[in-house]
Amino acid sequence: MALVRVISSDGAAFLVSQRLAKRSGKLKTEIETFRKSSDNSEAQPEIRIVTIRAEILRLVLQWLQQHQNDPVLPANQNEQDGRGDAEMGQSQWDRDFLAPMDLGIVMELILAANHLEVKGLLDITCKLVESKITGRTVDEIRTAFKLKSDFKGNEEEQTRLENRWCVEN
Amino acid sequence: MESLPTEVLECIFSFLPQDSLDSCFQVCDRWAEVIDKMLKKTMWNPWSANNPTAEAMLIFRHTAGSKFESAEHIAEMRNKISKLTPSERTKNPFKNRTLIINMKNTKDFTALHQGLPEMIKEFGGHVHHLLYYVNHLVPQSVENMWLIFNNMKNIRSVTFYSLQMDVVMEWVNRWDMSTFPTLPHFSELGFLGGITFQYIEVLANVYGPQIQKLSLRFVTANGDKFDRIVGKFPNLNFLKVFELDPREFYRRCLKHIPIRHLSISIGRERKELDENQFNLIDIMETLRPFFSEEFEILTLFGNLKSKCEDCSCNFDGFQASPGSPKSLKEVAIPLSLLGTHEFWELLLNVSNLRKLMLMETEDNFKNKVLGKEELQNLCEPIWRRLSSDLQTISIRSREFNKIFGRCFPVIFTCHRPRPQIEL
Numbered sequence: 215m216a217l218v219r220v221i222s223s224d225g226a227a228f229l230v231s232q233r234l235a236k237r238s239g240k241l242k243t244e245i246e247t248f249r250k251s252s253d254n255s256e257a258q259p260e261i262r263i264v265t266i267r268a269e270i271l272r273l274v275l276q277w278l279q280q281h282q283n284d285p286v287l288p289a290n291q292n293e294q295d296g297r298g299d300a301e302m303g304q305s306q307w308d309r310d311f312l313a314p315m316d317l318g319i320v321m322e323l324i325l326a327a328n329h330l331e332v333k334g335l336l337d338i339t340c341k342l343v344e345s346k347i348t349g350r351t352v353d354e355i356r357t358a359f360k361l362k363s364d365f366k367g368n369e370e371e372q373t374r375l376e377n378r379w380c381v382e383n
Numbered sequence: 384m385e386s387l388p389t390e391v392l393e394c395i396f397s398f399l400p401q402d403s404l405d406s407c408f409q410v411c412d413r414w415a416e417v418i419d420k421m422l423k424k425t426m427w428n429p430w431s432a433n434n435p436t437a438e439a440m441l442i443f444r445h446t447a448g449s450k451f452e453s454a455e456h457i458a459e460m461r462n463k464i465s466k467l468t469p470s471e472r473t474k475n476p477f478k479n480r481t482l483i484i485n486m487k488n489t490k491d492f493t494a495l496h497q498g499l500p501e502m503i504k505e506f507g508g509h510v511h512h513l514l515y516y517v518n519h520l521v522p523q524s525v526e527n528m529w530l531i532f533n534n535m536k537n538i539r540s541v542t543f544y545s546l547q548m549d550v551v552m553e554w555v556n557r558w559d560m561s562t563f564p565t566l567p568h569f570s571e572l573g574f575l576g577g578i579t580f581q582y583i584e585v586l587a588n589v590y591g592p593q594i595q596k597l598s599l600r601f602v603t604a605n606g607d608k609f610d611r612i613v614g615k616f617p618n619l620n621f622l623k624v625f626e627l628d629p630r631e632f633y634r635r636c637l638k639h640i641p642i643r644h645l646s647i648s649i650g651r652e653r654k655e656l657d658e659n660q661f662n663l664i665d666i667m668e669t670l671r672p673f674f675s676e677e678f679e680i681l682t683l684f685g686n687l688k689s690k691c692e693d694c695s696c697n698f699d700g701f702q703a704s705p706g707s708p709k710s711l712k713e714v715a716i717p718l719s720l721l722g723t724h725e726f727w728e729l730l731l732n733v734s735n736l737r738k739l740m741l742m743e744t745e746d747n748f749k750n751k752v753l754g755k756e757e758l759q760n761l762c763e764p765i766w767r768r769l770s771s772d773l774q775t776i777s778i779r780s781r782e783f784n785k786i787f788g789r790c791f792p793v794i795f796t797c798h799r800p801r802p803q804i805e806l
Binding site for chain 1: 384385386387388390391394395396398399400403406407409410411
């Protein structure tokens with residue numbers, strides 16, 4: 215079985231099958247680039263992911279392992295087909311996988327899924343964030359996501375008023 | 384959350400219901416900007432205004448409260464404004480910054496247009512997207528067109544429909560184009576129905592270089608005028624044309640512009656464009672010399688016919704045309720062409736095809752739920768013959784929605800069957 219060594223930003227190395235790694239758009243490209251530039255067809259590719267630390271990379275690979283036989287979703291699947299892919303694709307395993315994670319880890323996982331082009335994982339993590347937004351007030355959303363309003367002066371009030379009008383409609 | 388790139392925020396927001404989207408709009412400047420951009424991209428498509436699609440469904444839901452059809456609608460708005468404090472009264476009154484000026488009947492429309500100048504002068508700066516109906520029986524609707532460009536300084540997209548050329552040109556000829564203001568965000572222009580090319584040319588002279596999306600329907604012009612006009616939109620990357628003879632149009636316009644997204648709709652409402660005279664081969668032959676690296680999305684609507692008499696084509700002996708557009712990544716095509724000679728000719732050489740949508744034109748599946756097995760049977764020949772980059776095929780049918788009283792599209796999705804598990 216052909217293998218690839220994937221190295222996290224903090225230096226941890228993961229040895230995975232190329233078949234599994236190629237389910238990530240980014241890793242697939244990297245492996246193919248390595249093949250083209252390498253004289254030795256048997257050489258083992260080594261890919262350094264400088265933006266993803268070991269704990270997160272392990273989670274991504276774990277998710278890929280679980281979903282290795284799923285169809286690969288195109289990167290821009292939702293644009294024309296509408297929503298629902300995340301809900302359709304979310305299994306009990308996915309729910310158990312995401313359940314213990316705090317929001318900080320989920321955010322890192324989203325960034326990793328986006329960077330590595332793993333559409334299915336990106337969808338379910340985004341859906342999880344969506345569930346933490348739905349039904350909350352503006353202030354609650356800001357608190358949950360540790361965001362500060364960057365509206366200047368009365369802009370916030372203006373936006374709030376615009377929104378009030380919309381809601382009343 | 385602050386570190387998430389725009390496309391990821393868009394992905395998260397795309398799952399949100401409208402109420403939550405409204406809340407997110409107020410969280411911070413960046414979120415507001417992303418949502419605004421997203422709504423513009425997904426909701427505002429001039430073509431959808433007259434053709435029910437998923438986008439139309441969204442427009443229908445999201446623009447409630449933005450549609451003005453009578454003086455009463457202005458009065459309602461004024462009444463709500465009067466309840467606000469004086470400092471609040473200049474705020475945006477248009478949901479999603481969209482304004483639709485529509486006609487239900489002449490009497491109401493006349494009354495609406497009497498009150499419109501005052502409303503547009505006061506609140507026009509809040510409008511980002513405008514759909515503007517013009518009717519020659521209500522001359523004020525023509526006269527008020529002038530207001531758009533002079534009072535909507537933040538306008539992004541404008542779609543005119545049902546212009547009557549003679550009446551409009553009488554007014555347009557009186558305009559002093561040198562006084563047209565700068566509209567820095569104006570990038571989308573649409574003309575739906577009865578448009579004179581002179582009018583398009585007038586606007587193209589002023590705003591042509593900044594227009595990126597252009598939609599045209601029922602345009603009356605001869606070939607020379609096409610040449611003259613199209614060169615005035617040098618930065619166009621999206622072109623949608625319907626109810627025109629696409630062969631003539633594209634022969635003349637594609638040599639000027641490296642279009643990325645081309646959308647053609649044929650033979651739905653215009654009887655003189657006899658559907659039988661169009662087939663995919665003719666259209667592709669016309670387009671072929673102009674395919675460029677930028678050409679990625681092709682959408683073909685309508686009842687295109689196959690030239691094949693026996694369209695259970697013998698695939699084994701079939702050679703794809705070497706001139707097929709290799710740069711294509713997304714194709715939407717009528718379901719009726721599935722399996723025909725033209726179908727394979729178009730798709731076999733497209734090595735990077737990622738999305739394929741088959742659009743039902745003859746109501747074969749209307750109000751019917753397509754089961755998994757039925758979908759796989761339809762798609763099976765495509766899985767076998769097209770590149771494995773293509774993982775999903777969508778089939779678009781229609782379903783009557785009782786709540787809205789009209790048909791909306793239903794999209795069934797079929798995924799490439801899983802490969803055998805390697806042991």
